[in-house]
Amino acid sequence: MVKIAQMNSTAYFQLDERTEEKLEFYDGEVYALAGGSLQHGILCGNIFAELRSALTKGETACQAFNSEVRIQIEAVNAYVYPDTSIACPPLKTVAEPAEAITNPILIVEVLSPSTESYDRGGKFHRYRQLDTLQEYVLIDSQSYTVETYRRQPAHESDLQRGGIITSACYGRPPKSPAKPASVKAPPPTAHLR
DSSP: OEEEEEOOHHHHHHHHHHOSSOEEEETTEEEEOOOOOHHHHHHHHHHHHHHHHHHHHTTOOOEEEOTTSOEEEGGGTEEEOOSEEEEOSSOOEEOSSSOEESOEEEEEEEEOTTTHHHHHTHHHHHHTTOTTOOEEEEEETTTOBEEEEEEETTEEEEEEEESSOOOGGGSSOOOOSSOGGGOBOOOOOSBOO
16 A cells, blocks of 8 residues: 555545546545455455355345445545445445445455555554444455454444454355365454554
8 A cells, every 4th residue: 555645535536536546545645555466356256255145145135345345434534445345224325525335344354465564553443433343354365364353242442353254244154265274263362442
């Protein structure tokens, strides 16, 4: 991720419409997202397909979104593109100045050497500001490890590190995106703020 400019949100949306690369906005700063590797693309596609399939088979109207759908995080004046997300009805969006969802319950990021620091740091901090977010999933594209962070009822403003994806919205845990035998989830650890 590379900082390319400082501008207001109106100028960001105009620039974002004119360019083919994905741009994220955070409080006046615009960042270009790095292009993904083949492995990153395969993992993202498989994750989206599995989540969409699970939602379609379940008794839910929740919907999976791929990395083309932007999320607005109003609390920190940010617009970001996660690798995959899920939102449930009523779907809340902003249409102007650019279409984005505002109420994801699950966000998945596939880590790569160029994005890991941002996905674990600044982006994770921004995602935590979403009151609707229940799970944040990090998948390491190099080691095939999966980390999930879940909002706990006793700590409604915080996400805690956990194991396998279990949101009631999708009814069953999705299959691993690749190499199922080598995917391992770390044990729960201390409460994160």
